[in-house]
Amino acid sequence: MRQAGSVNETPSGTKGRRVPERLVRVGFIPLVDMAVLVAAAEQGFARREGLRLQLVKDVSWSNIRDRLAFRQFDVAHMLSPMPIASQLHLGSNPYPCFTPFALGRGGNAITLSVDLYREMQGVAGLDGSEDALTNGLALKQVVERRRQTGRKPLVFAMTYPFSSHNYEFRFWLAAAGINPDADVTMTVVPPPLTVDAMTARAIDGFCVNAPWNMIAVEKGVGRMVATKADIWPSAPEKVLGVSPEWAEENPETLSRLVVALDAAARWCDERRNHGDLADMMARPDHVGAPSEMIRRLLSGQLTIDPDGRTRQVQSYMTFHDRNANFPWLSQALWIYSQMVRWGQVPYDEAGLARVRAAYRPEVYRRILAASSASVPAGDSKVEGVATEPFIDGRRFSPDDIPAYVAGFDIRNGLGSGVAE
Numbered sequence: 001m002r003q004a005g006s007v008n009e010t011p012s013g014t015k016g017r018r019v020p021e022r023l024v025r026v027g028f029i030p031l032v033d034m035a036v037l038v039a040a041a042e043q044g045f046a047r048r049e050g051l052r053l054q055l056v057k058d059v060s061w062s063n064i065r066d067r068l069a070f071r072q073f074d075v076a077h078m079l080s081p082m083p084i085a086s087q088l089h090l091g092s093n094p095y096p097c098f099t100p101f102a103l104g105r106g107g108n109a110i111t112l113s114v115d116l117y118r119e120m121q122g123v124a125g126l127d128g129s130e131d132a133l134t135n136g137l138a139l140k141q142v143v144e145r146r147r148q149t150g151r152k153p154l155v156f157a158m159t160y161p162f163s164s165h166n167y168e169f170r171f172w173l174a175a176a177g178i179n180p181d182a183d184v185t186m187t188v189v190p191p192p193l194t195v196d197a198m199t200a201r202a203i204d205g206f207c208v209n210a211p212w213n214m215i216a217v218e219k220g221v222g223r224m225v226a227t228k229a230d231i232w233p234s235a236p237e238k239v240l241g242v243s244p245e246w247a248e249e250n251p252e253t254l255s256r257l258v259v260a261l262d263a264a265a266r267w268c269d270e271r272r273n274h275g276d277l278a279d280m281m282a283r284p285d286h287v288g289a290p291s292e293m294i295r296r297l298l299s300g301q302l303t304i305d306p307d308g309r310t311r312q313v314q315s316y317m318t319f320h321d322r323n324a325n326f327p328w329l330s331q332a333l334w335i336y337s338q339m340v341r342w343g344q345v346p347y348d349e350a351g352l353a354r355v356r357a358a359y360r361p362e363v364y365r366r367i368l369a370a371s372s373a374s375v376p377a378g379d380s381k382v383e384g385v386a387t388e389p390f391i392d393g394r395r396f397s398p399d400d401i402p403a404y405v406a407g408f409d410i411r412n413g414l415g416s417g418v419a420e
Contacts, residue, residue: 021047022253025054027064028077029191030287032210032297033107033238035277036319037077040264042280048263049256057285060190061160062092068243069095074250075257077103078241081335083358085162088336088345098247099239099327100363101258104265104319107237107297108228109213110169112205113198114306116142116154117223128309132226133391136176139225143183156180157189157197157206167338168231169207174410175392181342181412198222209237210297210317211289217303218293224304229313233388236331258367265320274298323376325364330380332359333398341405343412352401 024046028034040046041053056072058064061079065086068076083099085091110132112120116139120126123145124138143154158165170180180186189197194206195216205222206212216222228235240261247254267273274295282291296302300316303309318324336355340347361379369375384395396404405411 021050021052022250022256023052023054024253024257025056025072025074026076027056027058027067027073029059029061029064030057031077031107031191031208031212031238032281032287032289032294032317033104034077034286035268035281035298035317036103036261036265038280038286039268039273039277040260043264043267043276045260045264045267046257049260051253051256051260055286059192061163064241065091065095066093068097068241069093071243071246074243074246076241078239079160079163079165080236080239080331081162081164081167081339082160083239083241084332084335084339084355087354087358088339088351090162090339090344096357097241097243098358098360099241100254100360100367101240101261102236102325102327103238103240103261104268104317105233105235105237105324106228106315106317107209108165108168108207109210109224109302110172110205110207110226111198111213111216111222111224112139113201113203114221114223116204117225117305128305128307132172132230133175135225136172136178139173140176140178143178147183153183153185154204155185155187155202157187157194157203157208159191159194159208160188161344162339164228164235164237164335165207165209167335167342168228168235170342171338172226172231172391174408177410179410195219195221211287211293214293214297214303215289217306220306223306224302224311227302227313227316229316231391232384233315234331234383236328239327254363255367258364259371262320262325262368262371265325268319269321271299323374326376327359327361327364328376328380329356329359329361330383330396330398332356333380333401334383334396337396337401337404340401341408341411347402347405 046053064076067073083097086094086096119142120138123141158169173180191208194208194212197203199221278291278294281287281294300313302311304311332355339345365375380398382397384390
């Protein structure tokens, strides 16, 4: 593998000063979307900036949250809603953190058990080529039939209550007319345990990032019915979670880290590098999935059914292109809108201020404006435009969250926090 620097190189932006190598402890969950962190550590991008990244594998997002709070990690691979939840004091240990850098988009998928999918085929006549919304409408027929015959509700898993998986799964269900709080049961299962839970018939489906959806398919227990790109292609997936105390104590190290991650993200998007990237990710101390499977995932070539049916998903995973690393405030505010929609938090001005403290585009811009020609001038934009639409066809304006939430037919029945 090519090395992009050496330990003795001068970090960029230090004007010739030799800077001692600094250790940065990084927590991560074994998912393909931590590729930028692996590339930064293994391909020399961190070393070029005078850093040594110590990547520490963990098993659950709550552990990641707690170990960042207890300063066992300096920074962490995080779900895009986690910094927002932390600033809103949600969760059992709401240690406030922030993100100055998104690690990319894509990689999520909704996978249902093969038995459930075959039942959907039976009631709706699916031939396997249907789009995500049609699959959702077929699932609605199954849900209604189960209710009429007195069968227990289906059980669906996501990886964390404050996760893109939770909000995307709910968004897909609701777009098909299924109330995730009344018609089915939603539960939490850590990513590495989802396939085992489905194999044991403890759950009927899950939403998680690669490689676990394809592992379920190739193990013969799961069938993919929707991807993140079907629900909202622009949705941020994972971000760099940063301890505020660490950032205040180590501002230059944070700047060097962002520069290294920016270079690594560009490298990860280059198709010619995907073989090397897949080999690195396949190692047991990283993701531990077969290299050949990871290469297919990086290219968007998905096996979606145990019968061998495949699907090519354009930009299934994006690590740098189209400002994938920019921490858009509008995307943070959309996440906040879903927290409000599902009754996790009320809408108010104090909440808005806390959301703005979670995503820090001004930090990204300050560090990278001189080195990148693609840094956006603004912090927000209208989300869900024609080129990257939401599955329900609506757009999101960050200037009017109450009206956006009130426009959903299905939302938390105990009160959305928004005045009608």
